Amino acid sequence: xxxxxxxxxxxxxxxxxxxxxxxxxxxxxxxxxxxxxxxxxxxxxxxxxxxxxxxxxxxxxxxxxxxxxxxxxxxxxxxxxxxxxxxxxxxxxxxxxxxxxxxxxxxxxxxxxxxxxxxxxxxxxxxxxxxxxxxxxxxxxxxxxxxxxxxxxxxxxxxxxxxxxxxxxxxxxxxxxxxxxxxxxxxxxxxxxxxxxxxxxxxxxxxxxxxxxxxxxxxxxxxxxxxxxxxxxxxxxxxxxxxxxxxxxxxxxxxxxxxxxxxxxxxxxxxxxxxxxxxxxxxxxxxxxxxxxxxxxxxxxxxxxxxxxxxxxxxxxxxxxxxxxxxxxxxxxxxxxxxxxxxxxxxxxxxxxxxxxxxxxxxxxxxxxxxxxxxxxxxxxxxxxxxxxxxxxxxxxxxxx
Amino acid sequence: xxxxxxxxxxxxxxxxxxxxxxxxxxxxxxxxxxxxxxxxxxxxxxxxxxxxxxxxxxxxxxxxxxxxxxxxxx
Numbered sequence: 001x002x003x004x005x006x007x008x009x010x011x012x013x014x015x016x017x018x019x020x021x022x023x024x025x026x027x028x029x030x031x032x033x034x035x036x037x038x039x040x041x042x043x044x045x046x047x048x049x050x051x052x053x054x055x056x057x058x059x060x061x062x063x064x065x066x067x068x069x070x071x072x073x074x075x076x077x078x079x080x081x082x083x084x085x086x087x088x089x090x091x092x093x094x095x096x097x098x099x100x101x102x103x104x105x106x107x108x109x110x111x112x113x114x115x116x117x118x119x120x121x122x123x124x125x126x127x128x129x130x131x132x133x134x135x136x137x138x139x140x141x142x143x144x145x146x147x148x149x150x151x152x153x154x155x156x157x158x159x160x161x162x163x164x165x166x167x168x169x170x171x172x173x174x175x176x177x178x179x180x181x182x183x184x185x186x187x188x189x190x191x192x193x194x195x196x197x198x199x200x201x202x203x204x205x206x207x208x209x210x211x212x213x214x215x216x217x218x219x220x221x222x223x224x225x226x227x228x229x230x231x232x233x234x235x236x237x238x239x240x241x242x243x244x245x246x247x248x249x250x251x252x253x254x255x256x257x258x259x260x261x262x263x264x265x266x267x268x269x270x271x272x273x274x275x276x277x278x279x280x281x282x283x284x285x286x287x288x289x290x291x292x293x294x295x296x297x298x299x300x301x302x303x304x305x306x307x308x309x310x311x312x313x314x315x316x317x318x319x320x321x322x323x324x325x326x327x328x329x330x331x332x333x334x335x336x337x338x339x340x341x342x343x344x345x346x347x348x349x350x351x352x353x354x355x356x357x358x359x360x361x362x363x364x365x366x367x368x369x370x371x372x373x374x375x376x377x378x379x380x381x382x383x384x385x386x387x388x389x390x391x392x393x394x395x396x397x398x399x400x401x
Numbered sequence: 402x403x404x405x406x407x408x409x410x411x412x413x414x415x416x417x418x419x420x421x422x423x424x425x426x427x428x429x430x431x432x433x434x435x436x437x438x439x440x441x442x443x444x445x446x447x448x449x450x451x452x453x454x455x456x457x458x459x460x461x462x463x464x465x466x467x468x469x470x471x472x473x474x475x
């Protein structure tokens with residue numbers, strides 16, 4: 001019996017090891033997130049993050065200062081009722097649970113200069129998100145899968161912004177190394193003889209997330225599924241270290257192609273599902289095709305790209321790293337949440353009022369060339385991107401080092 | 402032959418690798434660079450950097466407290 005018990009323990013330990021002993025390949029993360037994105041679209045709409053963060057910030061201002069911010073021309077939804085703010089919170093929770101389960105959780109306090117960069121990067125991201133009507137999800141990961149040409153333009157903007165910010169980071173480290181130097185601290189981390197509590201607390205956090213999702217079934221099955229899929233997204237992002245910032249940044253820094261391959265895999269999978277959903281008329285074909293083609297998409301993409309590279313995470317990257325305990329990314333989220341309501345009112349609204357209609361259109365490629373050719377064009381775009389990052393990895397042509 | 406230590410504790414990617422790459426420009430063949438880091442992405446990043454630049458990663462060990470100690474031979 002004792003031997004059987006040991007064998008059972010060994011099997012469970014093996015199962016734990018499969019999930020938590022080391023990070024999953026990023027392409028595995030990309031595929032799982034692509035599948036999750038399809039499920040989300042079947043439930044309601046594709047994956048997005050900036051809308052949820054806007055609702056966090058606007059609700060805070062409305063409740064504390066009575067500012068009266070609305071949302072997309074209507075009343076502001078409460079944080080707990082808006083599916084995209086639910087998904088953001090559950091994503092953070094899922095990542096926290098996964099990090100604890102893997103004994104990778106710790107509150108990590110970087111030098112003060114880095115905290116400020118997190119906050120400033122978040123503010124810049126917030127401006128870019130409202131100007132471009134997108135973030136790395138709506139205007140890149142989900143937008144490309146939705147066959148939106150605005151997403152292609154936004155993605156090019158992201159690339160340009162990332163390149164500019166990488167140049168800045170190198171300049172800063174070379175000329176002003178003290179910005180990223182100083183006192184650091186780490187709290188509650190696992191280590192020799194400590195932190196064995198983390199997997200147990202991680203399991204409780206994940207169970208708490210599932211309970212939240214289950215509780216939503218009382219009021220709305222859509223919110224319940226958004227909560228459950230958000231938890232899954234956070235778990236997958238943390239375990240695979242899936243990062244859209246790295247997908248765009250690494251070609252300009254280390255040359256590592258793995259993050260880009262992960263993003264490409266996720267977009268390809270989601271594109272296949274989205275195309276079936278739209279083609280069959282299950283959901284509206286203009287969903288996740290934003291009216292930002294072309295000028296707001298390129299400007300917003302550049303601004304967002306600069307912000308996310310300075311802060312070290314886009315909205316979703318900041319959420320899962322915040323779940324892992326990176327204090328800098330909490331500052332990035334605070335910066336974005338506090339900026340977006342004001343940037344919407346005082347920057348995006350006047351900008352869109354001044355722009356001619358031809359510069360803020362929705363361009364859904366199948367409306368021009370049909371579904372078959374559209375998918376072919378997007379797959380070709382992804383193949384060229386794949387080839388370029390692999391070629392760059394071997395040659396270091398665009399890498400900083 | 403110099404043995405240089407670079408402390409990147411508290412910094413998350415890409416700062417540790419950027420700092421390392423900039424420091425690398427000052428080093429000569431035969432020198433060694435020891436890097437202290439606590440970003441969870443660091444072990445993967447330092448291996449990728451060494452593979453790409455042809456440097457030898459002698460080791461990248463976790464001291465059990467989430468802190469990594471890597472040594473790169475130039």
